[in-house]
Amino acid sequence: MSVQVAAKWVVLDIEGTLTATSQVHVVLYDYARPRLGPWIDAHGDDPVVAEAVAQVKADAGLAEQAGTAEVVAVLHGWMDADRKASPLKTLQGLIWADGYARGELTTDYFADVVPALRSWLDRGLRLAVFSSGSVAGQVASFSNTTSGDLRGLFSHHFDTVNAGPKRERASYDAIAAGLGSAPGEIVFFSDVPAEVDAAAAAGWRTVGVARAGEPFADADFGSHPVVSTFDDVELGVIV
Incomplete structure (x- = not known):
């Protein structure tokens, strides 16, 4: 069953959402x-x-x-x-x-990720990242991937230094201000229930990501819509 949501901004977690947890750990x-x-x-x-x-x-x-x-x-x-x-x-x-x-590291994404990101961008959505990994680490990870250099896909990067802890509402308030967008125009994808809870508390739209084999595959996301792959997401564009 697909999840339908409309937004201007798509903000994405990385670990467990875009890449396997093992990529980091x-x-x-x-x-x-x-x-x-x-x-x-x-x-x-x-x-x-x-x-x-x-x-x-x-x-x-x-x-x-x-x-x-x-x-x-x-x-x-x-x-x-x-x-x-x-x-x-x-x-x-x-x-x-x-x-x-140096070419000693290469990032590998779940098979559905890059096609979905490119499709969303082509449709007029804007992409940003909110990860516990530093902005420098985020940008580096997108620079050398199995799908090439993906840095150009993202307009903004946020981490726990420039936004705050990922499980606190105030961090999502800060990101919305940084994006210059109303909370209801932003959708956040994460595999961690506490993170989507915090985003929802800030008025964001949310989608839980429960990927098979990942630590939160069987987590309780409560009332948040949940997908196991980006193929199950239908994103509309708020104009």
Whole structure:
């Protein structure tokens, strides 16, 4: 059964919605893990890296003079716990961007994703992303995919730094303001019930994505419409 919804903006989660969770938790995490320490040491003069390291120390209660090994131990612990910590996402994003630029990383999407995105864009909808991964990581992930460079498909990128936590209504209020659109003109796709709940609380239209084999495949999305593939979505355009 198809889900019908009309919007001006389509805002998309990535992990579990566009890509398999393993793309992040296995491929990307395994790539970043051994590179965190060397990256911090090699880019200590980069203000973005320095700020991220300072945040890690502050959040973890480490002394200001704590060394790279202590910082990396905290980062690895956060990765193991899948903690959506902004300094971790920042450092991962920088490492991933470098990996994609080198051609060492390639993003693979569910088979229905790219055709749907192109179709929606061709029909006049505008696309944006809201992911816990940093904006730098998002842009990098779209730069080198099995379907080519997809960066041109998206007009805006949001993360937990420039928007806020994904399970809080205020984040979706901020994104709507950033898009310059009324909440009712935006539809959000995510595989996490708490995220679509927060978007709905902000007045957005929502669609839960329950893909077979993914962590939230059998989740209770309550009153939100749910699909298992973008092939089951009929998107109209609000003019």
